[in-house]
Amino acid sequence: MYSCDSKGGSVVSPPVIHDTNIYGNGNGKITFYRTSQITGNVTISISGNTLADSLVWQQTPACDTTPAVSKILPAGDYTARIEGASFLCNYNIKVEERICKLINYTGCANGYVGCYPLTERGCEPTTVPAPTARD
Numbered sequence: 001m002y003s004c005d006s007k008g009g010s011v012v013s014p015p016v017i018h019d020t021n022i023y024g025n026g027n028g029k030i031t032f033y034r035t036s037q038i039t040g041n042v043t044i045s046i047s048g049n050t051l052a053d054s055l056v057w058q059q060t061p062a063c064d065t066t067p068a069v070s071k072i073l074p075a076g077d078y079t080a081r082i083e084g085a086s087f088l089c090n091y092n093i094k095v096e097e098r099i100c101k102l103i104n105y106t107g108c109a110n111g112y113v114g115c116y117p118l119t120e121r122g123c124e125p126t127t128v129p130a131p132t133a134r135d
Contacts, residue, residue, distance in 0.1 A: 023098065026074050027074055028095040028097055029063065029070055029072045030071055031063050031068045031100060031101070032069045032103045032105060033103070034104065034105050035057050035058070035059075035060075035104070035106045038085075038087045039087070040086070040087075043083050045082075047071070047078055051069050055068065063102050064100055074095070076094075076095055077094055078093045078094075078095060079092055089105055089108035089113060090111055091103060091112075
């Protein structure tokens with residue numbers, strides 16, 4: 001595409017627009033944090049990566065805060081598994097191009113509870129049935 005200078009008749013190329021995505025072309029970022037202690041080491045698994053988190057935040061961190069556990073990934077849909085000694089939570093996360101998203105996994109907020117594969121049959125339920133009313 002070209003434009004013409006109407007006064008001199010010369011051809012002028014349009015300005016080059018550079019990709020301004022600080023996470024890389026087609027990428028977004030997710031940052032994980034928690035505001036309360038979880039027993040044992042915490043591991044976060046997403047897209048074949050395993051990340052360790054040992055920080056407990058007093059308040060929500062800025063998304064691009066350096067010590068926070070984060071991952072830059074191509075835009076798309078992912079499942080993250082966050083696990084501690086007595087904690088297991090899963091998140092469906094949509095990574096969007098040029099956007100940094102905060103994931104607060106305190107108490108499995110907005111996630112869904114997983115379960116541990118305890119037997120050869122697979123994943124056993126982790127909930128206790130509710131008590132029944134007495135007559």
